[in-house]
Amino acid sequence: MSATHFQLDAQGRLQHFLTIEGLTCRHLTEILDIAESLHGVAERRVKKLPTLHGKTVVNLFFEASTRTRTTFELAAKRLSADVLTLNIATSSAVKGESLLDTLRNIEAMQCDMFVVRHSQSGAAEFIARHVKPHIAVLNAGDGRHAHPTQAMLDVFTIRRHKPDFPSLRVAIVGDILHSRVARSLIHALSILGTGDIRVIAPRTLLPAQVENLGVRVFHHLPEGLRDVDVVVMLRLQRERMEGALLPSEQEFFQQYGLTEERLALAHPDAIVMHPGPINRGVEIDSRVADGPRSVILEQVTNGIAVRMAIMSITLGHHARPVGEEV
Amino acid sequence: MQIVIQGGRVIDPAHHIDTVADLFIADGKIAGLGQSPAGFIPEQVIDARHQVVCPGLIDLCARLREPGQEHKATIASETRAAAAGGITTLVCPPDTDPPIDEPSVIEWIRRRAKAAGQARVLTLGALTHRLRGERLAEMAALKEAGCVGVSDGGQPIGNSRVLRRALEYAATFDLTVFLTPLDPELSHGLAHEGQVATRMGLPGIPAAAETGRIARDLELVRDLGVRVHFGRLSSARSVELIIRARAEGLPVSADVAVHHLHLTEMDLVGFDSRCHVCPPLRSLRDKDALRAGLVSGAVSAICSDHQPHESDAKQAPFGDTEPGISGLDTLLGLSLRLTRDGVLPLTTVIERLTCGPARVLGLDRGHLGVGAMADVCVFDAEAEGLLESTMLRSRGQNSPFIGWALPGRVTQTLLEGRVVYAREG
Amino acid sequence: MRDAEFLIEAMAGQLRDLLTRRRIAEPALIGIHTGGVWVAERLHQRLGVTTPLGRLDISFYRDDFSRIGVNPQVRPSELPFDVDGRHLILIDDVLYTGRTVRAALNELFDYGRPASVLLAALVDRGGRELPIEAHVVGARLELPEGSHVQLTGPDPLQLLIQTAP
Numbered sequence: 002m003s004a005t006h007f008q009l010d011a012q013g014r015l016q017h018f019l020t021i022e023g024l025t026c027r028h029l030t031e032i033l034d035i036a037e038s039l040h041g042v043a044e045r046r047v048k049k050l051p052t053l054h055g056k057t058v059v060n061l062f063f064e065a066s067t068r069t070r071t072t073f074e075l076a077a078k079r080l081s082a083d084v085l086t087l088n089i090a091t092s093s094a095v096k097g098e099s100l101l102d103t104l105r106n107i108e109a110m111q112c113d114m115f116v117v118r119h120s121q122s123g124a125a126e127f128i129a130r131h132v133k134p135h136i137a138v139l140n141a142g143d144g145r146h147a148h149p150t151q152a153m154l155d156v157f158t159i160r161r162h163k164p165d166f167p168s169l170r171v172a173i174v175g176d177i178l179h180s181r182v183a184r185s186l187i188h189a190l191s192i193l194g195t196g197d198i199r200v201i202a203p204r205t206l207l208p209a210q211v212e213n214l215g216v217r218v219f220h221h222l223p224e225g226l227r228d229v230d231v232v233v234m235l236r237l238q239r240e241r242m243e244g245a246l247l248p249s250e251q252e253f254f255q256q257y258g259l260t261e262e263r264l265a266l267a268h269p270d271a272i273v274m275h276p277g278p279i280n281r282g283v284e285i286d287s288r289v290a291d292g293p294r295s296v297i298l299e300q301v302t303n304g305i306a307v308r309m310a311i312m313s314i315t316l317g318h319h320a321r322p323v324g325e326e327v
Numbered sequence: 328m329q330i331v332i333q334g335g336r337v338i339d340p341a342h343h344i345d346t347v348a349d350l351f352i353a354d355g356k357i358a359g360l361g362q363s364p365a366g367f368i369p370e371q372v373i374d375a376r377h378q379v380v381c382p383g384l385i386d387l388c389a390r391l392r393e394p395g396q397e398h399k400a401t402i403a404s405e406t407r408a409a410a411a412g413g414i415t416t417l418v419c420p421p422d423t424d425p426p427i428d429e430p431s432v433i434e435w436i437r438r439r440a441k442a443a444g445q446a447r448v449l450t451l452g453a454l455t456h457r458l459r460g461e462r463l464a465e466m467a468a469l470k471e472a473g474c475v476g477v478s479d480g481g482q483p484i485g486n487s488r489v490l491r492r493a494l495e496y497a498a499t500f501d502l503t504v505f506l507t508p509l510d511p512e513l514s515h516g517l518a519h520e521g522q523v524a525t526r527m528g529l530p531g532i533p534a535a536a537e538t539g540r541i542a543r544d545l546e547l548v549r550d551l552g553v554r555v556h557f558g559r560l561s562s563a564r565s566v567e568l569i570i571r572a573r574a575e576g577l578p579v580s581a582d583v584a585v586h587h588l589h590l591t592e593m594d595l596v597g598f599d600s601r602c603h604v605c606p607p608l609r610s611l612r613d614k615d616a617l618r619a620g621l622v623s624g625a626v627s628a629i630c631s632d633h634q635p636h637e638s639d640a641k642q643a644p645f646g647d648t649e650p651g652i653s654g655l656d657t658l659l660g661l662s663l664r665l666t667r668d669g670v671l672p673l674t675t676v677i678e679r680l681t682c683g684p685a686r687v688l689g690l691d692r693g694h695l696g697v698g699a700m701a702d703v704c705v706f707d708a709e710a711e712g713l714l715e716s717t718m719l720r721s722r723g724q725n726s727p728f729i730g731w732a733l734p735g736r737v738t739q740t741l742l743e744g745r746v747v748y749a750r751e752g
Numbered sequence: 753m754r755d756a757e758f759l760i761e762a763m764a765g766q767l768r769d770l771l772t773r774r775r776i777a778e779p780a781l782i783g784i785h786t787g788g789v790w791v792a793e794r795l796h797q798r799l800g801v802t803t804p805l806g807r808l809d810i811s812f813y814r815d816d817f818s819r820i821g822v823n824p825q826v827r828p829s830e831l832p833f834d835v836d837g838r839h840l841i842l843i844d845d846v847l848y849t850g851r852t853v854r855a856a857l858n859e860l861f862d863y864g865r866p867a868s869v870l871l872a873a874l875v876d877r878g879g880r881e882l883p884i885e886a887h888v889v890g891a892r893l894e895l896p897e898g899s900h901v902q903l904t905g906p907d908p909l910q911l912l913i914q915t916a917p
Contacts, residue, residue: 145530
């Protein structure tokens with residue numbers, strides 16, 4: 002059984018959100034439309050909806066993260082859920098305890114949703130396969146595998162600026178090899194029918210046979226950026242320098258860093274995205290990151306609505322038997 | 328004790344025998360085939376009609392987890408599983424804890440196996456002290472203590488200078504060296520480097536991690552003339568390298584783990600940790616090439632690469648699980664599936680499970696010639712059933728083959744003329 | 753099938769009287785998706801209200817989420833005016849159990865504190881489960897349980913009534 006089918010129930014509805022791969026355009030569009038309805042909530046006096054009132058959401062972070070954790074927390078709170086965040090990476094209490102033991106313990110606290118981040122690919126699916134059936138599992142990033150909510154907020158942001166995916170040219174630049182963001186985004190873009198998806202990176206930062214994901218591969222940044230409508234810069238983790246993948250940050254920036262001059266090669270209306278946190282001067286020049294074409298902060302804002310949408314969709318599909326109404 | 332195995336189809340590939348005949352056993356040895364030896368009075372008659380009678384299987388790589396990891400399995404538990412699977416000889420690599428780098432460990436394992444009395448357990452000594460790849464192990468002493476070869480124990484020696492000297496030293500004492508062809512620096516991954524690993528976000532292990540090592544090791548063999556056996560080939564190009572080396576007359580051989588003949592990278596989809604193995608499951612093309620290598624004889628033996636685990640070892644996200652498949656229970660069934668699938672004739676399958684591995688070991692085993700040790704496996708080749716987890720006799724329940732239809736049902740296993748397994752009912 | 757336009761005309765008359773009595777000069781109209789918005793658009797025009805029309809989708813406020821989940825057709829709520837201190841007219845197509853109105857009131861109060869809220873419904877079919885009544889109603893129907901009343905639109909606006917056997 003593949004993850005693709007595992008996250009859907011018998012009616013083909015999302016009961017977990019583990020990966021974009023294998024979802025249909027209908028699934029993605031529904032998420033985007035619902036997120037659009039939720040987008041305005043932040044501008045109201047009471048930035049809260051009663052939808053998940055009485056539900057408990059547990060953030061299980063086995064890997065450190067500030068931004069993703071915060072936006073998931075905020076999303077759950079805006080839906081009136083109770084939220085508990087466990088930073089297991091730093092919690093000494095669970096050392097020596099197996100992942101399943103940890104799960105059983107938290108499960109015993111009567112929760113309804115796990116938001117999972119883990120350094121191992123497949124961890125979210127593993128957890129989804131082992132939790133009680135009434136619990137929905139959201140993948141907040143597993144190893145190099147998937148970061149599906151990030152991909153959804155990226156395509157949500159793109160759609161708000163450029164709604165016609167078939168006519169779009171999108172370039173993803175940087176460390177594709179280690180990037181779960183890139184993998185999920187490539188799947189989301191291709192499911193939405195994006196006309197031209199490009200990846201731009203040196204060969205050391207590209208996974209084997211990446212072109213099989215339906216992307217065009219470029220090694221030369223100026224060539225790859227030509228006429229694109231969207232540029233997605235990926236974060237280059239500093240520890241990659243030690244793995245002999247790149248000679249230096251300076252050379253990486255010279256070859257693959259996004260500057261105003263290089264952005265000029267893209268379409269005049271092109272938008273610039275970055276999943277954050279940014280390494281200024283490594284993958285992106287500050288003038289671009291803070292410039293008029295940057296939608297990086299918009300991405301952060303949109304992340305909340307998109308995660309609210311995904312939370313309410315998946316939890317809504319864990320309907321309890323009739324008679325147990327709230 | 329005199330036993331006759333009556334009416335079975337006797338397949339003894341070493342002697343090119345495939346005939347329906349009675350097999351006579353006396354005093355733990357083969358006493359005759361077809362005609363009753365003079366003065367033979369059977370004390371036990373085994374009815375083998377409609378069944379195959381062949382030499383007991385020899386498994387070139389089985390981890391019994393003892394000493395050191397008794398929470399996973401023991402020599403007693405695993406030799407019992409071997410007997411039920413028709414396997415009479417197991418070769419145990421030296422990566423036990425403590426490793427097999429001194430004679431006392433060999434002696435200890437021998438005593439444990441003897442006490443269990445279910446299968447013969449042969450040992451490979453360590454090439455280097457503590458398997459650390461730094462200092463040579465006392466190979467002469469290990470040989471005297473009874474090891475049938477020396478090995479890196481699945482932990483390839485990184486330092487080429489140390490490896491070259493270890494090979495030279497082993498050759499001094501006429502020891503066959505069993506190497507794991509895997510470049511340690513290129514094998515930090517979890518899956519075959521390719522499409523599937525890319526999609527799943529699993530760090531890849533390129534085929535070159537294996538072929539690069541084999542190519543280098545073959546050059547050392549060419550220089551030194553040492554006998555080297557490469558364990559667990561996983562890629563197509565490795566088979567090509569072995570074919571070429573053997574054609575050039577280099578004293579090398581190779582085996583393949585039976586799961587590499589049936590599974591590919593595609594079986595990882597869904598992050599099935601039971602398919603987490605090292606070397607990794609590779610492409611369909613690689614699987615086909617391994618099968619072809621088995622057909623041509625470039626690959627001399629099929630082994631189980633048995634690695635039993637406790638359930639916790641596999642109950643975690645893929646990358647946090649321990650690699651390995653519990654394989655003793657399925658070695659024969661999966662090998663016979665090759666015959667059923669039309670890949671290999673039955674006699675060849677049996678050859679690769681008996682005298683093929685015996686030749687690698689340089690032992691006069693794996694055949695049914697008069698005077699040979701009476702290690703015999705009797706199985707019903709026609710029987711086929713779905714494998715259920717309750718049918719696994721190994722302590723390790725980590726098999727991805729649960730639910731597979733496996734042909735062949737072992738009915739009797741004899742070790743040195745003694746019945747160590749008899750199927751009930 | 754009935755034409756809804758003449759019912760709306762009647763509602764507009766009642767609303768005009770009510771607003772005069774209550775001395776509300778500049779109310780804001782809010783339609784509840786989907787049928788309520790159609791009715792509200794027409795009332796907005798007939799009453800000549802200048803404040804732009806508000807639209808409310810109460811999907812996230814429903815009390816049956818645990819049973820049926822999120823409505824995938826949900827649309828954004830838009831209230832293009834400040835709710836605080838304003839006189840509001842909430843408009844729906846069919847008033848039945850009262851749960852939709854309850855959800856709508858909850859949502860409204862998350863935008864601010866209105867001066868007052870009037871409720872207008874095209875059809876009141878009875879069957880209330882909550883203490884909610886409309887100030888203005890286009891038509892009252894007595895229907896057996898299991899019947900369906902549905903407004904189709906937006907043009908023409910027609911009431912479909914399926915009576916249970």
